[in-house]
Amino acid sequence: MPKIVDKEAKKRDIMHAAMEVFARKGVTKTKMIDIAEKAGIGKGTIYEYYRSKEEIFGDAFMMTYSQTEDLIGDINQSSDDPETKLRQIMESTVNAFFHGGGDFVGIMMDFWSEGIRNKDERILQIFDLNKIYQNYRTVISDILQEGITSGIFKEMNTQLTASVIIAALDGLLLQWILDRNIFDPREATEVLVNTYLDGIKK
Amino acid sequence: MPKIVDKEAKKRDIMHAAMEVFARKGVTKTKMIDIAEKAGIGKGTIYEYYRSKEEIFGDAFMMTYSQTEDLIGDINQSSDDPETKLRQIMESTVNAFFHGGGDFVGIMMDFWSEGIRNKDERILQIFDLNKIYQNYRTVISDILQEGITSGIFKEMNTQLTASVIIAALDGLLLQWILDRNIFDPREATEVLVNTYLDGIKK
Amino acid sequence: MPKIVDKEAKKRDIMHAAMEVFARKGVTKTKMIDIAEKAGIGKGTIYEYYRSKEEIFGDAFMMTYSQTEDLIGDINQSSDDPETKLRQIMESTVNAFFHGGGDFVGIMMDFWSEGIRNKDERILQIFDLNKIYQNYRTVISDILQEGITSGIFKEMNTQLTASVIIAALDGLLLQWILDRNIFDPREATEVLVNTYLDGIKK
Amino acid sequence: MPKIVDKEAKKRDIMHAAMEVFARKGVTKTKMIDIAEKAGIGKGTIYEYYRSKEEIFGDAFMMTYSQTEDLIGDINQSSDDPETKLRQIMESTVNAFFHGGGDFVGIMMDFWSEGIRNKDERILQIFDLNKIYQNYRTVISDILQEGITSGIFKEMNTQLTASVIIAALDGLLLQWILDRNIFDPREATEVLVNTYLDGIKK
DNA sequence: TATGAATGAGCATTCATTCAT
DNA sequence: TATGAATGAATGCTCATTCAT
Numbered sequence A, B, C, D: 001m002p003k004i005v006d007k008e009a010k011k012r013d014i015m016h017a018a019m020e021v022f023a024r025k026g027v028t029k030t031k032m033i034d035i036a037e038k039a040g041i042g043k044g045t046i047y048e049y050y051r052s053k054e055e056i057f058g059d060a061f062m063m064t065y066s067q068t069e070d071l072i073g074d075i076n077q078s079s080d081d082p083e084t085k086l087r088q089i090m091e092s093t094v095n096a097f098f099h100g101g102g103d104f105v106g107i108m109m110d111f112w113s114e115g116i117r118n119k120d121e122r123i124l125q126i127f128d129l130n131k132i133y134q135n136y137r138t139v140i141s142d143i144l145q146e147g148i149t150s151g152i153f154k155e156m157n158t159q160l161t162a163s164v165i166i167a168a169l170d171g172l173l174l175q176w177i178l179d180r181n182i183f184d185p186r187e188a189t190e191v192l193v194n195t196y197l198d199g200i201k202k
Numbered sequence E: 001t002a003t004g005a006a007t008g009a010g011c012a013t014t015c016a017t018t019c020a021t
Numbered sequence F: 001t002a003t004g005a006a007t008g009a010a011t012g013c014t015c016a017t018t019c020a021t
Helices: A002-025 A032-039 A043-049 A053-077 A082-098 A106-117 A121-126 A129-149 A158-178 A185-200 B007-025 B032-039 B053-077 B082-098 B106-117 B121-126 B129-149 B158-178 B185-200 C002-025 C032-039 C043-048 C053-077 C082-098 C106-117 C121-126 C129-149 C158-178 C185-200 D007-025 D032-039 D043-049 D053-077 D082-098 D106-117 D121-126 D129-149 D158-178 D185-200
Strands: none
Touching: A002 A032, A002 A043, A002 A053, A002 A106, A032 A043, A032 A053, A053 A082, A053 A106, A053 A121, A053 A129, A082 A129, A082 A158, A082 A185, A106 A129, A106 A158, A106 B106, A106 B158, A129 A158, A129 B158, A158 A185, A158 B106, A158 B129, A158 B158, A158 B185, A185 B158, A185 B185, B007 B032, B007 B053, B007 B106, B032 B053, B053 B082, B053 B106, B053 B121, B053 B129, B082 B129, B082 B158, B082 B185, B106 B129, B106 B158, B129 B158, B158 B185, C002 C032, C002 C053, C002 C106, C032 C043, C032 C053, C053 C082, C053 C106, C053 C121, C053 C129, C082 C129, C082 C158, C082 C185, C106 C129, C106 C158, C106 D106, C106 D158, C129 C158, C129 D158, C158 C185, C158 D106, C158 D129, C158 D158, C158 D185, C185 D158, C185 D185, D007 D032, D007 D043, D007 D053, D007 D106, D032 D043, D032 D053, D053 D082, D053 D106, D053 D121, D053 D129, D082 D129, D082 D158, D082 D185, D106 D129, D106 D158, D129 D158, D158 D185
């Protein structure tokens, strides 16, 4: 069924084109024509693959976060010790977003922005940022608990600490989106990870 | 004689109404009529006080950040030791944004969003988020250096560490905007501040 | 009744202020606030004297044309010979509009413009440009007939010739409004009057 | 494949629809919806062909005058004697505007009106009525000079006479716009042309 | 399937007019 | 009487979406 493959590929092309424009201009200021031009197709053609701008946005969101969730899941499944897992998760999360020159990080702004506001049940089905963060928090919290149990981490409120760690990671991303020249993401992540692990370890 | 009106007060009222709506719906999706209704006035009346929606937004931005900058300046001027100053700055920054029930924090999203994208010289005059963050980074970096010199802080890359600290604070704010139920801001700040000070101190 | 006199004077002041602005910017682009500022009064005060912008415009119209009609009437009543009367009427008409530095001639544009379009019965009562021109044409036509009868003018279609003469006068005004530097109104009138009288006289 | 449309033809259709409405209501009072309805299309469609109402107006202006300028240029290039050329130019000018039942003459009012007021450099580029009239004056002045040189015209101030002739032609147009019933344009032109040529010839 | 021409709902902004003081 | 603060109807223009080809 070669047609199907083509369709999927083209849909993905459109979504990538859209992500680039979203990242640069913001979703609201992105016009369908901008996406079409970026994708090198006609304005009407987009509607052969997506029902609306919102749907493209939702797809971009899902794709971004499902990748990250898979990554985190894989790391979490591994048999490494809690410290290594935590370190790997933090580094991988940052890498996932900074990767590829950071062409898409601008879109995070809109993910967050939508995340705050969208309470529409229908949208929440495919676009529940809070649920995603909750999963993320649970994973980290569990690793922290694991570390406490095995005696390598201090006693702490694991849920709260997980929140603070995630906050720090997102904050790093946010700062870097605002100005890419202030720090090297890898170096900053290094400082961040070390600081937290220092603070957490016995 | 016409009605006597405290123009400044009314302008502030409109801005506050606008901030509430901005925070809830986002700037782009906020209609002038929404602001008017929130402020309990007619749509046209807004234009007696502001030239455009953009101007209201700029005013909201300036007000928010000038308050924070003043606060930080005051703390920085004090004769406290570096650790206390750093702790106070971090706590005050967070407090400033969480204060008042956090009714306005949603607008941060738009400040950041604009901050990424607006490269217009005219707008940058009143709306230069990067400059504001640079000041902030310098203040913190200087305090860190002060601490290193006086032997209470470890050796470190002060600019980078300052960036990471600010990132963590903004990240906390961001997480809290996304979901207010996951942590108590004060507790989280406490964890954050302690973790960082632990990591920084000799 | 001094109050009445004051009222009348102030009403005239407003109308004169309005005429200046109308002449410069055109009626549609003139804002009430422009008129108020020109008159040195508050915006609301205008409505103590006029019900609407349209009413000011109508008043300006009437004033302008009644003056001209009076002037023409006076000349026509005189016992001069037809050639002198015709010459005087042509010169006086031009003078009336060019007079005072031509500050108000720009408003003619709007009189004509309204004259074309306004078919509203209510407005036509006070603003019937066609009727005014018809009177004017009759006066000139009668003088021409008088001249024919007394043997000093050639045979001609007096109504048509009257129309052509009036057209030439208005055309001169129009050209001068468009660019005041191309000719001196008095010289041009001289050429015009001489050309026509030459053509008309036996 | 999308609908194939003769873009140029449709643009012209819109402009003609606009001219009719402009002529009837005046440019300022013409709403985009009026033009759309006249053209039998949707409001938004106009913007596929023109960027703004102002641009339609500018196009209408250019079209009207470029036709007339071409016409005059052609006549001027001919090898006819000065009297014939002058007569032809005068008659053609009048014909050009009265032609087609005079559906568009009302728009002249707005051309003149804009001509007085618009000093904006950008607009003057495409809309310089004074320059157009200056060209026109030069053409007529040159013909007059030609006639003087070849001994068939009297001595005169050619620039001034040219102005007066143009004024008379525009005046005729103006009068006819105001009331189409007062004269037959061709008859009136005949009277006008004869009167002037009589006055000019030796 | 691909396209872009066509569309109209929607919105920022203007301004004549009202009216409380 | 004089004023200017308040207002909302009106309008130019944008852009997501539709649909004829």
